[in-house]
Amino acid sequence: MSPLELVGSLGIVGYGLGALGPGIGVGLIFASVIQGTARQPEARGAMMGTAWIGFAVTEALAIIGIALAFVFGGL
Amino acid sequence: MTGVFGLIPLETGESGEEGFQAPGVSSFDLPPLFEGGPEWFDKYALMAIVSVILVLAFWLVMARKNSLVPSKGQFIGETAYFFIRNGIARDMIGHDFRKYLPLLIALFSFILVNNLWGIFPLTLLPTASHVGWAYGLALLVWVVYNGVGIDKHGPFGYLKHTVLPSGVPWFMWPIIIPLEFFSNIIVRPVTLSLRLFANMFAGHLLVLVFVLGGEYLLLHTDSIVNKLAGVVAWIVSMAIFGLEVFVQTLQAFIFTVLTANYISSAAAEEH
Numbered sequence: 001m002s003p004l005e006l007v008g009s010l011g012i013v014g015y016g017l018g019a020l021g022p023g024i025g026v027g028l029i030f031a032s033v034i035q036g037t038a039r040q041p042e043a044r045g046a047m048m049g050t051a052w053i054g055f056a057v058t059e060a061l062a063i064i065g066i067a068l069a070f071v072f073g074g075l
Numbered sequence: 076m077t078g079v080f081g082l083i084p085l086e087t088g089e090s091g092e093e094g095f096q097a098p099g100v101s102s103f104d105l106p107p108l109f110e111g112g113p114e115w116f117d118k119y120a121l122m123a124i125v126s127v128i129l130v131l132a133f134w135l136v137m138a139r140k141n142s143l144v145p146s147k148g149q150f151i152g153e154t155a156y157f158f159i160r161n162g163i164a165r166d167m168i169g170h171d172f173r174k175y176l177p178l179l180i181a182l183f184s185f186i187l188v189n190n191l192w193g194i195f196p197l198t199l200l201p202t203a204s205h206v207g208w209a210y211g212l213a214l215l216v217w218v219v220y221n222g223v224g225i226d227k228h229g230p231f232g233y234l235k236h237t238v239l240p241s242g243v244p245w246f247m248w249p250i251i252i253p254l255e256f257f258s259n260i261i262v263r264p265v266t267l268s269l270r271l272f273a274n275m276f277a278g279h280l281l282v283l284v285f286v287l288g289g290e291y292l293l294l295h296t297d298s299i300v301n302k303l304a305g306v307v308a309w310i311v312s313m314a315i316f317g318l319e320v321f322v323q324t325l326q327a328f329i330f331t332v333l334t335a336n337y338i339s340s341a342a343a344e345e346h
Contacts, residue, residue, distance in 0.1 A: 056270070056326065060273070060274070063274050063277050064269050064270065066273070067277050067280075068273070
């Protein structure tokens with residue numbers, strides 16, 4: 001009986017796991033932006049500015065995941 | 076008969092063999108620009124030097140022509156200047172923001188131009204996709220915000236100010252102090268540099284995958300379905316370029332905003 005061998009890139013699996021958190025996080029950020037705009041449309045500009053800052057900081061984790069997946073033994 | 080309409084699985088070959096050579100980290104290692112030149116002077120160094128010349132020329136020209144009723148060029152420069160001055164520096168740092176305004180303007184301009192090399196037709200490579208450039212910028216920011224804090228509070232006062240937020244009960248100190256030290260002094264420059272590098276690297280890699288994959292599908296395979304997929308890949312790569320413009324501008328803005336935030340939190344007064 002030959003042992004089963006899994007081949008592939010573990011880094012990409014790690015990226016897939018690591019993209020769960022930022023996905024939820026970005027969704028939460030823009031959900032609150034949409035709700036806040038619904039409650040008070042005049043505050044839209046200030047909210048969108050903070051939303052983009054929060055988006056970039058949260059997205060950084062997922063992007064670091066994909067970049068390091070390639071760096072540490074990808075394709 | 077399987078040739079024309081079947082989907083031939085793509086053999087991903089290693090370099091030197093037949094098959095698709097996927098772009099990877101090795102696509103970012105560039106040779107020195109001139110044959111006999113120094114090894115560090117590759118395309119990245121040339122792009123950085125040209126970007127410094129461009130940024131200097133822009134802001135020097137902006138500082139000189141000052142009429143009360145602005146012309147179009149002066150309006151563009153003033154918009155950029157006030158965007159950083161009001162939106163980032165004054166809002167985040169507070170009342171003595173003028174000391175740090177030149178650094179923030181220089182950082183934003185330099186990073187923006189270097190990121191936009193990624194969509195400029197002659198270069199098509201963002202400088203920060205080579206990680207050393209991101210490390211250097213983050214090291215500069217780390218030295219600046221720690222220096223500001225030490226200058227304002229003294230070395231031990233700054234350490235205490237950074238590591239111990241006000242209002243923490245004494246039994247939480249063994250947890251809070253290592254965590255805050257690690258987060259404020261070690262993790263901040265790492266995430267700052269990695270955020271810039273990873274965004275530029277991943278974005279450029281995405282463009283490479285679509286363009287090189289489309290080229291392989293279109294020109295090196297035989298089935299018609301693969302060729303159509305290659306054309307679609309090329310069309311979608313245009314959309315990816317558009318996304319890259321947005322990401323590059325956003326990352327330059329975020330780097331500057333976070334620098335201002337770190338400076339303001341280091342120089343903050345005790346409540």
